């Protein structure tokens with residue numbers, strides 16, 4: 082049996098009279114890429130926000146490594162190792178790539194001012210080495226001192242990924258990681274998503290581009306009108322008439 086990283090059980094969420102999530106059950110396994118697809122308005126962002134603690138479900142549980150995280154603050158969930166990759170990179174344009182990647186690791190270790198005083202140089206060297214290794218995993222270790230602001234949009238999105246990787250996520254959530262990318266950048270991102278799997282990290286990817294979904298996903302769940310209408314391997318999903326019906330019926334973005 083595979084190990085479960087995230088287990089969503091009977092999750093419901095309504096906005097007024099609108100049922101945005103209707104009895105969602107999902108199991109995300111260690112080391113796997115789980116894609117969530119569905120037409121516009123299906124509830125994908127709502128589900129993601131419930132997972133990262135930005136929205137509380139009306140009912141149901143979300144267990145991360147066996148612990149119910151419903152009611153926990155977003156930053157606590159993040160510290161537990163559930164890390165979201167933002168669609169719009171939140172990077173510092175005036176800092177180098179290396180500095181950008183070091184920021185979250187420094188922030189984590191410098192919990193209080195007291196510790197800052199005692200922070201040793203060795204500690205920073207460790208963080209720098211980790212940052213270089215994170216940049217190496219996205220193929221950018223030759224651009225350590227380049228300013229982040231000078232990079233292309235696609236490169237900034239990949240830098241954001243390195244900023245997430247240095248936090249050693251157990252589960253990485255990606256909301257449309259290739260949206261607005263040219264084909265070349267999309268293909269590079271696909272290769273990257275396949276490559277990064279340190280420590281058995283699992284990934285949830287919300288994506289509209291079916292080429293991306295079928296290239297990277299081990300499992301696909303289809304969301305339509307707040308319900309999971311199918312979960313299966315890419316081949317199972319491709320051949321599922323209910324899925325085809327939902328896609329033909331609804332308008333995709």
Ligand code: ADP
Nearest residue numbers: 096099101119120121122123124125126127128
């Ligand atoms: P998706 O990401 O799949 O496009 P969403 O999760 O954003 O779908 O939205 C699901 C449904 O919930 C939509 O009908 C949307 O209008 C509604 N919705 C989402 N967020 C809110 C909110 N904060 N208040 C009211 N309705 C919302």
Ligand code: MG
Nearest residue numbers: 122125126127
């Ligand atoms: Mg959305």
